[in-house]
Structures are given as C-alpha cells and as structure tokens.
Amino acid sequence: MSLIVESIAKRFGRFPALKGVSFAAPKGCFLALLGPSGSGKTTLLRILGGLEFAELGHVTFDGEDWLAKPARERRAGFVFQHYALFRHMTVARNVAFGLEVRGRKTRPPRAEIARRVEELLALVQLEGFGKRYPSQLSGGQRQRVALARALAIEPRMLLLDEPFGALDARVRKDLRLWLRELHNRTGITTIFVTHDQEEALELADLVAVMNEGRIEQIGTPGHIRNAPATPFVAEFLGQSAPAPAVIPLRPNRTNLHVP
Amino acid sequence: MTPLQPRGATEDHPLVRIAAVTIAAIFIALFLVLPLVVVFSQALAGGWSAALAAIRDYDALQAIRLTLIVAAIAVPLNAIFGISAAWAITKFDFPGKSLLTTLIDLPFSVSPVISGLVYMLIFGMQGWLGPWLRDHDIRIVFALPGIVMATIFVTFPFVARELIPLMSDQGREEEEAAVSLGASGWSTFRRVTLPNIKWGLLYGVLLCNARAMGEFGAVSVVSGHIRGLTNTMPLQVEVLYNDYQYVGAFAVASLLALLALVTLILKTFLEWRYADEIAAVHRH
Numbered sequence: 001m002s003l004i005v006e007s008i009a010k011r012f013g014r015f016p017a018l019k020g021v022s023f024a025a026p027k028g029c030f031l032a033l034l035g036p037s038g039s040g041k042t043t044l045l046r047i048l049g050g051l052e053f054a055e056l057g058h059v060t061f062d063g064e065d066w067l068a069k070p071a072r073e074r075r076a077g078f079v080f081q082h083y084a085l086f087r088h089m090t091v092a093r094n095v096a097f098g099l100e101v102r103g104r105k106t107r108p109p110r111a112e113i114a115r116r117v118e119e120l121l122a123l124v125q126l127e128g129f130g131k132r133y134p135s136q137l138s139g140g141q142r143q144r145v146a147l148a149r150a151l152a153i154e155p156r157m158l159l160l161d162e163p164f165g166a167l168d169a170r171v172r173k174d175l176r177l178w179l180r181e182l183h184n185r186t187g188i189t190t191i192f193v194t195h196d197q198e199e200a201l202e203l204a205d206l207v208a209v210m211n212e213g214r215i216e217q218i219g220t221p222g223h224i225r226n227a228p229a230t231p232f233v234a235e236f237l238g239q240s241a242p243a244p245a246v247i248p249l250r251p252n253r254t255n256l257h258v259p
Numbered sequence: 260m261t262p263l264q265p266r267g268a269t270e271d272h273p274l275v276r277i278a279a280v281t282i283a284a285i286f287i288a289l290f291l292v293l294p295l296v297v298v299f300s301q302a303l304a305g306g307w308s309a310a311l312a313a314i315r316d317y318d319a320l321q322a323i324r325l326t327l328i329v330a331a332i333a334v335p336l337n338a339i340f341g342i343s344a345a346w347a348i349t350k351f352d353f354p355g356k357s358l359l360t361t362l363i364d365l366p367f368s369v370s371p372v373i374s375g376l377v378y379m380l381i382f383g384m385q386g387w388l389g390p391w392l393r394d395h396d397i398r399i400v401f402a403l404p405g406i407v408m409a410t411i412f413v414t415f416p417f418v419a420r421e422l423i424p425l426m427s428d429q430g431r432e433e434e435e436a437a438v439s440l441g442a443s444g445w446s447t448f449r450r451v452t453l454p455n456i457k458w459g460l461l462y463g464v465l466l467c468n469a470r471a472m473g474e475f476g477a478v479s480v481v482s483g484h485i486r487g488l489t490n491t492m493p494l495q496v497e498v499l500y501n502d503y504q505y506v507g508a509f510a511v512a513s514l515l516a517l518l519a520l521v522t523l524i525l526k527t528f529l530e531w532r533y534a535d536e537i538a539a540v541h542r543h
Contacts (some may be wrong), residue, residue, distance in 0.1 A: 097437070153440055
C-alpha cells in the first residue's frame with residue numbers, strides 16, 4: 001500500500017466537510033472518489049493536492065509525509081473541473097508552464113521544453129494546436145490541454161476534479177476511455193472525483209463511496225456493486241443504475257390504501 | 260388604421276430612442292464639451308505667445324514640476340497598494356475582509372477638504388505630532404510630504420476599485436493551477452495574476468493619475484499656497500485667477516486639461532490596439 005490516508009478532518013467555518021477519512025490504495029492505482037455533492041470528495045482531493053489544509057490526520061505517499069510538503073513541491077498534477085487554463089497564454093505556453101517555472105538549475109533548456117510540449121500535445125491528440133489560445137478551443141480540447149499541462153511536470157500523482165463534468169455526453173464517453181488508456185500506459189497513481197456512479201464503476205480500479213464527510217465503502221467496482229456495505233451505498237448506486245429490463249411485480253406486498 | 264410595426268421585445272419605440280440620445284448629447288455638450296472649449300479659448304484669448312509666456316513663468320513651471328513629482332510618487336504607491344489590497348480581498352479569506360473593503364471606499368465618501376484637515380491635525384504645528392516634528396526639523400505640512408500624503412489619500416481607491424471586481428470574477432483557480440505546477444508565490448503573481456489584470460490595472464492607474472494631478476481640495480489645505488514652492492497646477496490656476504491673470508490661469512488650466520485628454524486618448528488607443536488580447540482575457 002503506497003497511499004495511506006489516516007483520519008483526515010476538515011471544517012469550513014462550522015460546517016464539517018471531512019469527519020475523519022481513512023483509506024489505503026496501492027501505487028499506480030486508478031481510484032474514484034464517488035459521492036453526492038457536499039460529501040467532501042472535492043475537499044479530500046484538494047487536500048491531497050495541497051490546495052486545502054487538513055486540520056487533523058496524516059497522509060503518507062511512497063513512504064513520505066505527504067502533507068508536510070507544500071503544494072508546489074508535491075508534483076501532484078491537478079486538473080480542475082473548469083480546467084483553469086491560463087487564458088492569456090497559448091496552448092503551448094500553458095503546457096510548458098510547469099517546466100518554465102522551475103529554478104534555473106533544474107529547468108530544461110528551451111529546445112528541450114519545446115520538444116516535451118510537442119510530445120505531450122501529441123499524447124493528448126492536439127498536435128498543431130500549440131499556437132491557439134484556450135478561448136479558441138472546445139471543452140473537450142481544453143480538458144486535454146489541462147491534462148497535458150498536468151502531465152508536463154511528470155506528476156507523482158494525478159488528481160482530477162470532476163474531469164468530465166462540464167462536457168456533453170458523447171465527448172465524455174470518448175474522453176473517459178482515452179483517460180483509462182492513458183493511465184494504463186503511464187501508470188501514474190490517479191485519483192478522480194465524480195458524482196456519476198456509472199463513470200466511477202466503469203473506469204476505476206478502486207471506488208471510494210463518500211457521504212457526509214466519511215467514506216462509506218471502498219473496494220473494487222465489482223465488490224461495491226455486488227456487496228454494498230451500507231444502505232447509503234446500496235441506495236446511491238441503485239438510484240442512478242440503469243433500470244432492470246423486467247420490473248418484478250409483487251402484488252402481495254402492495255401498500256395501496258383506498259380510502 | 261396604421262399597421263402594427265414588428266418590434267423586438269427589448270426594442271423601444273423609436274421616439275424613446277431619439278429622446279434618450281438627444282438628452283445624452285445635450286448633457287455632454289453642455290457639461291463636458293462647452294467648459295473645455297471655454298478653457299482653451301480663454302487661454303488663447305491673448306494669442307499663442309501670451310499663453311506660452313504664461314506657462315513659461317517661473318511660478319507656473321514650478322507648479323507643473325511639483326504636480327509631476329507628486330503624481331510620480333503617489334501613483335506608483337497607490338498602484339502597489341491597490342494590487343495588494345485587491346489580491347488579498349479576492350484571493351484569500353481572512354477576518355476583517357469586509358471592513359477592509361469598506362475602508363478602501365472611505366476617500367470616495369469623505370470630502371477631500373476634511374482629509375486635508377486631518378493631516379493638519381496630525382502633522383500641523385498645532386497638531387499631535389507638530390511639536391515633535393518641529394524639534395526634529397521634519398517638514399510635512401506646507402511641504403512636499405504633506406501634499407503627497409493628501410494626494411495618496413484622495414486617490415487611494417482608484418486602482419483597488421478597478422481590480423477587485425475583475426479579480427473576483429477571475430477566481431483563484433488559475434493561481435491554484437500555477438502553484439500545483441510548482442510556481443512560487445512571486446512567479447504565480449508575475450506570470451499568471453499580473454497578465455490577467457494588466458488592462459484593469461492600466462485603467463486604474465490612468466484614472467488615479469488624472470485625479471492625482473487634478474486634486475484641489477485636500478492639497479489646498481496642506482500646501483500652504485507658497486508660490487513657486489508648494490503650489491500644484493490646480494492651486495496655481497486658482498492663485499492666477501484670483502489675481503485677475505485670466506490668460507495665465509486658463510493657460511495652466513488648458514495644460515491640465517490636455518494632460519487629462521492625453522490620458523483618455525492613450526487609454527482608447529491601447530484598447531483599440533490590443534482589442535483581441537483584451538477580449539481573450541475576459542472570455543472564459
């Protein structure tokens with residue numbers, strides 16, 4: 001187990017966002033944080049990325065005290081729900097950003113940066129888009145630029161906040177498959193937040209179902225689907241699951257009262 | 260019967276439109292254009308040479324010099340203050356945030372004369388620090404420091420007011436992205452925040468500069484009206500006018516008005532020249 005999260009707690013004012021979250025996940029896994037809005041999943045992701053601070057708890061990653069490192073030293077590639085691309089920079093400059101801000105000693109030479117940018121744009125299938133501005137791209141293209149930008153720093157961990165939330169259904173399906181393939185190729189520990197159970201179950205190796213600042217259950221998609229640990233998990237999965245083909249009729253148990 | 264004219268839901272009757280445009284045009288002509296024309300025509304009433312001679316007068320030149328020095332100190336300081344205040348208010352949550360927001364607006368709601376008087380009460384001969392300052396031979400009122408301080412007070416809100424709505428609209432995500440990509444605080448500010456706000460900042464600085472050069476009330480109280488020494492351009496205009504030197508007064512006034520016009524033209528030119536870039540920054 002390489003990522004160990006121990007009793008993380010966080011409140012915003014008087015609202016408890018996380019009430020002691022603990023779990024462990026192997027390095028290189030693809031983990032989904034699944035839950036309704038307000039369940040604390042994004043807060044947990046932001047804590048892992050160093051954008052928010054936990055009041056209590058520990059996180060160990062690869063044997064290191066993860067929360068002791070400031071955000072800029074974690075090399076946690078963060079992909080925001082609304083992409084947060086630098087709007088005044090071209091696509092190429094966006095992708096190069098993480099390399100250009102490095103200290104003089106560790107910064108690759110200019111030609112090397114340009115080569116890396118080309119490589120990453122090819123990886124996200126956006127060759128030839130380097131000179132465009134984010135405002136000239138579609139939602140799906142922006143999403144992939146955001147991914148390329150996060151991958152440029154050779155992240156130790158990839159954190160995605162509702163990565164497909166702002167896209168239309170068809171683009172979402174394509175991008176989902178593509179992301180899974182990308183993960184298979186790179187093997188970077190990836191954690192993504194979603195409220196779509198279908199997305200989580202289809203895509204992830206491990207799914208953590210969250211509710212009201214706690215993890216209700218964590219396990220493989222098959223495990224979660226077949227053996228929901230709590231009534232909440234059963235209900236949350238059942239609610240948005242595709243309707244069964246045949247609706248069983250149970251006439252003996254009808255509770256109809258005719259006054 | 261006249262046929263019904265097809266009209267859009269938000270489209271007003273043509274008469275309403277004509278009336279609105281006419282009223283606006285009359286107001287602009289009466290209250291903005293006419294005074295400007297009068298200023299320039301009065302300045303040139305005695306011919307170009309008389310107007311130029313009035314500006315070349317020693318006291319007038321000193322007033323121009325002082326005005327430029329005051330603006331050169333006050334505007335950068337207020338730009339730095341405005342950026343840090345807007346940055347703090349829009350990018351962080353801290354106790355006392357709404358109080359700070361309210362305080363920034365204070366100079367807009369307080370009469371400039373009162374702010375001048377406040378500096379007199381603090382630094383003047385009869386003020387709290389007056390005797391101490393006299394003993395240490397430090398001159399604040401009736402000298403450059405007092406004039407600069409009064410100007411800073413009056414022009415305090417311009418940059419911050421311009422930047423706060425812009426920065427809160429842009430949110431914190433781009434900065435967060437920069438930090439997660441390994442950028443330091445300064446690097447994030449220089450590479451991400453500043454480019455995103457530069458047009459708002461420029462506009463705020465231009466407004467701040469126009470007001471800093473034109474401020475009369477607060478400066479009038481702390482300057483002491485020493486000719487050729489502590490008179491800024493607006494004060495010099497008043498002095499000349501009271502001395503019945505109309506050509507001189509209006510010549511200096513025209514110069515002041517020209518500075519304002521140049522500011523406006525510069526802003527319009529920049530907006531036209533960089534229209535594409537401005538649109539890209541404001542679009543999501």
